[in-house]
Amino acid sequence: MTHLVxxxxxxxxxxxxxxxxxxxxxGPITLIGAEEHLPYDxxxxxxxxxxxxxxxxxxxxxxFREHSHLTDxxxxxxxxxxxxxxxxxxARVVHVGDRAISYDAxxxxxxxxxxxxxxxxxxAGVHVVRSLDDSVxxxxxxxxxxxxxxxxxxxxxxxxxxxxxxxxxxxxxxxxLATPLVRATGSEMGHAxxxxxxxxxxxxxxxxxxxxxxxxxxxxRVVLDDGTVLPADLVIVGIGVTPNVGWLAGxxxxxxxxxxxxEHLFTGVPGVYAAGDVANWFNPALGRRQRMENWTAxxxxxxxxxxNALDPGNAKSYGTVPYFxxxxxxxxxxxxxxxxxxxxxxxxxxxxxxxxxRWVALYREGDRLIGALTVNGQSEIMKYRVMIARxxxxxxxxxxxxRRADLHAAKLAGAPA
Amino acid sequence: xxVLVDFSKCTGLGICESLAPxxxxxxxxxxxxxxxxxxxxxxxxxxxxxxxxxxxxxxxIQV
Numbered sequence: 430m431t432h433l434v435x436x437x438x439x440x441x442x443x444x445x446x447x448x449x450x451x452x453x454x455x456g457p458i459t460l461i462g463a464e465e466h467l468p469y470d471x472x473x474x475x476x477x478x479x480x481x482x483x484x485x486x487x488x489x490x491x492x493f494r495e496h497s498h499l500t501d502x503x504x505x506x507x508x509x510x511x512x513x514x515x516x517x518x519x520a521r522v523v524h525v526g527d528r529a530i531s532y533d534a535x536x537x538x539x540x541x542x543x544x545x546x547x548x549x550x551x552x553a554g555v556h557v558v559r560s561l562d563d564s565v566x567x568x569x570x571x572x573x574x575x576x577x578x579x580x581x582x583x584x585x586x587x588x589x590x591x592x593x594x595x596x597x598x599x600x601x602x603x604x605x606l607a608t609p610l611v612r613a614t615g616s617e618m619g620h621a622x623x624x625x626x627x628x629x630x631x632x633x634x635x636x637x638x639x640x641x642x643x644x645x646x647x648x649x650r651v652v653l654d655d656g657t658v659l660p661a662d663l664v665i666v667g668i669g670v671t672p673n674v675g676w677l678a679g680x681x682x683x684x685x686x687x688x689x690x691x692e693h694l695f696t697g698v699p700g701v702y703a704a705g706d707v708a709n710w711f712n713p714a715l716g717r718r719q720r721m722e723n724w725t726a727x728x729x730x731x732x733x734x735x736x737n738a739l740d741p742g743n744a745k746s747y748g749t750v751p752y753f754x755x756x757x758x759x760x761x762x763x764x765x766x767x768x769x770x771x772x773x774x775x776x777x778x779x780x781x782x783x784x785x786x787r788w789v790a791l792y793r794e795g796d797r798l799i800g801a802l803t804v805n806g807q808s809e810i811m812k813y814r815v816m817i818a819r820x821x822x823x824x825x826x827x828x829x830x831x832r833r834a835d836l837h838a839a840k841l842a843g844a845p846a
Numbered sequence: 847x848x849v850l851v852d853f854s855k856c857t858g859l860g861i862c863e864s865l866a867p868x869x870x871x872x873x874x875x876x877x878x879x880x881x882x883x884x885x886x887x888x889x890x891x892x893x894x895x896x897x898x899x900x901x902x903x904x905x906x907i908q909v
Contacts, residue, residue: 444898470901472901724901725861725899725901728898728899728901729898729899732898750864752861752864754859761876763859763860765864805876807858807859807860807872807876808871808872808873808874808876810860811860811861811863811864811867811872812863812867814864815864815867818864837874840874
């Protein structure tokens with residue numbers, strides 16, 4: 430019987446296992462995870478899990494499924510608590526330390542690890558926010574009133590900063606670049622979104638790198654390149670992630686910004702597929718190679734990779750209009766499509782005005798709509814996701830935007846004061 | 847078959863709207879509105895995708 434092995438026990442790995450059973454796979458399944466924990470949901474780690482609660486208790490830990498559900502109902506053998514250490518695709522074996530696990534079909538979903546700052550790892554109070562354990566430690570520090578410095582004004586850093594602010598602690602964000610979020614949203618919208626910090630009373634220092642993180646056993650201060658000294662009890666490092674591919678050295682898989690795979694999530698090595706943050710795949714929906722770092726892609730790719738791995742003769746391509754969201758303060762930021770654009774145009778709202786309101790920006794590639802960003806635009810964003818999937822022209826998208834903005838303005842004008 | 851929404855879990859992320867816009871729409875307040883709930887055989891696949899795509903596991907299909 431075909432043995433499906435899934436390496437990586439987070440969202441993509443879980444969805445691979447679930448999709449395999451749903452597709453009728455009745456052979457053995459092994460799920461290998463580096464952490465001791467059962468699969469859990471990561472978006473809450475920088476949001477709800479760091480929230481202040483009425484009674485001061487820790488929010489429920491965001492595990493997806495009970496242990497018994499995974500082992501009994503899904504019939505999965507769990508190998509948790511140690512990372513995979515090697516892959517031998519000729520022998521079709523995954524190594525976990527001394528243990529060799531044979532596979533017939535393999536889904537690699539080892540995700541990505543948050544980058545740290547070399548030299549600071551041994552100081553207490555310096556954290557990334559990637560794992561449940563990280564988030565538990567950060568929550569405890571906030572509860573103790575830690576003076577907080579967030580390094581990196583990207584989405585994770587900004588979410589943690591906005592969560593920290595609600596604890597009433599001092600929060601400062603430092604960002605090496607002059608404008609945050611340029612890679613994810615472009616410079617104009619990066620600037621606009623970053624203004625949410627000042628609007629909510631969080632200090633954001635841009636254009637200044639970190640020279641040193643100092644302390645004896647625990648962190649005491651962060652020193653910036655211009656000599657600024659920021660006292661700190663808690664330092665959050667949010668400077669991006671690196672795909673977990675080190676264990677694949679010598680495996681013959683093609684590694685280039687993750688595991689290179691085709692539109693079927695196939696690596697080119699018989700039986701081996703990749704999914705989630707570690708997969709650099711060709712996205713037929715946008716006609717380009719992408720490596721995603723978002724919930725939706727992990728969930729969908731995990732399922733698609735497992736189905737294709739188990740039935741390669743009927744493999745289906747996986748294409749999507751990427752989507753991610755981020756919650757800061759009381760604002761929801763949503764993005765669909767790709768941010769690399771010939772033009773970014775604000776079509777609704779005014780980031781220079783004091784009220785946040787609703788902002789909508791569209792991203793053009795050639796004469797096609799390729800992306801959309803909304804702030805407080807939950808009613809708008811998915812209409813653009815559908816339009817991007819349909820391949821609508823830039824002009825069609827602009828006409829739609831005008832109609833929607835007029836409708837919204839009329840509604841606001843008619844609303845009781 | 848019907849699609850059911852657990853509004854205590856839903857936060858209006860809207861992925862369902864992009865997969866099945868005849869059923870789901872997020873309004874100006876950021877809340878999900880269920881436009882209809884009866885599912886035909888032709889619509890089932892898109893609803894299954896919406897159920898799988900919901901980050902808060904707020905959707906399910908009642909047979």
